[in-house]
Amino acid sequence: AQSVTQLGSHVSVSEGALVLxxxxxxxxxxxxxxxxxxxxxxxxxxxxxxxxxxxxxKGINGFEAEFKKSETSFHLTKPSAHMSDAAxxxxxxxxxxxxxxxxxxxxKGTLLTVNP
Amino acid sequence: NAGVTQTPKFQVLKTGQSMTLxxxxxxxxxxxxxxxxxxxxxxxxxxxxxxxxxxxxxEVPNGYNVSRSTTEDFPLRxxxxxxxxxxxxxxxxxxxxxxxxxxxxxGSRLTVL
Numbered sequence: 001a002q003s004v005t006q007l008g009s010h011v012s013v014s015e016g017a018l019v020l021x022x023x024x025x026x027x028x029x030x031x032x033x034x035x036x037x038x039x040x041x042x043x044x045x046x047x048x049x050x051x052x053x054x055x056x057x058k059g060i061n062g063f064e065a066e067f068k069k070s071e072t073s074f075h076l077t078k079p080s081a082h083m084s085d086a087a088x089x090x091x092x093x094x095x096x097x098x099x100x101x102x103x104x105x106x107x108k109g110t111l112l113t114v115n116p
Numbered sequence: 117n118a119g120v121t122q123t124p125k126f127q128v129l130k131t132g133q134s135m136t137l138x139x140x141x142x143x144x145x146x147x148x149x150x151x152x153x154x155x156x157x158x159x160x161x162x163x164x165x166x167x168x169x170x171x172x173x174x175e176v177p178n179g180y181n182v183s184r185s186t187t188e189d190f191p192l193r194x195x196x197x198x199x200x201x202x203x204x205x206x207x208x209x210x211x212x213x214x215x216x217x218x219x220x221x222x223g224s225r226l227t228v229l
Contacts, residue, residue, distance in 0.1 A: 103161060
């Protein structure tokens with residue numbers, strides 16, 4: 001079974017500061033990994049994903065994440081936070097073959113607050 | 117471009133009542149799913165479908181039924197609502213070729229009194 005742990009249910013940063021949201025996964029085989037963002041009263045939208053290839057992946061709005069197999073991590077970063085980044089962020093994992101790549105398992109989410 | 121459409125957006129039920137949350141997608145996606153979102157719990161998979169006529173249970177299926185008679189529609193039925201089913205429900209879809217990107221509806225907020 002796969003699982004995702006997001007360290008920190010709430011992260012607060014100042015505008016312009018580095019954003020670091022942590023995600024660790026558990027999987028018996030290398031998985032596909034995702035970060036989704038949810039703005040208030042909206043559905044989730046994909047920020048970025050890792051499937052194969054380059055382990056540093058870039059997403060929308062200046063976010064990036066690095067897949068580190070040895071650490072089973074997929075942390076999300078952004079060099080300089082903007083007020084519009086305030087949202088809840090979810091890390092997710094899926095299998096890579098057959099029917100296992102259909103189902104995503106989500107972490108519990110990290111609420112990002114950006115202070116002026 | 118409608119994407120994934122959920123109705124209703126808000127609903128209040130009394131314990132024991134039944135209702136159906138509707139979900140429709142216009143992207144010809146094979147895969148559709150229902151999640152519930154509760155504070156501090158993330159999103160948990162209720163039921164999913166990999167094509168018309170095929171459904172399967174997710175992590176928290178009890179108290180919910182689904183059917184998939186067409187590619188476009190994937191309704192979620194609550195047979196006898198309970199307060200524990202108070203939640204925000206999201207429908208999501210994707211196609212077979214797209215590795216992992218789920219397209220979400222805007223959610224349906226359900227309160228069971």
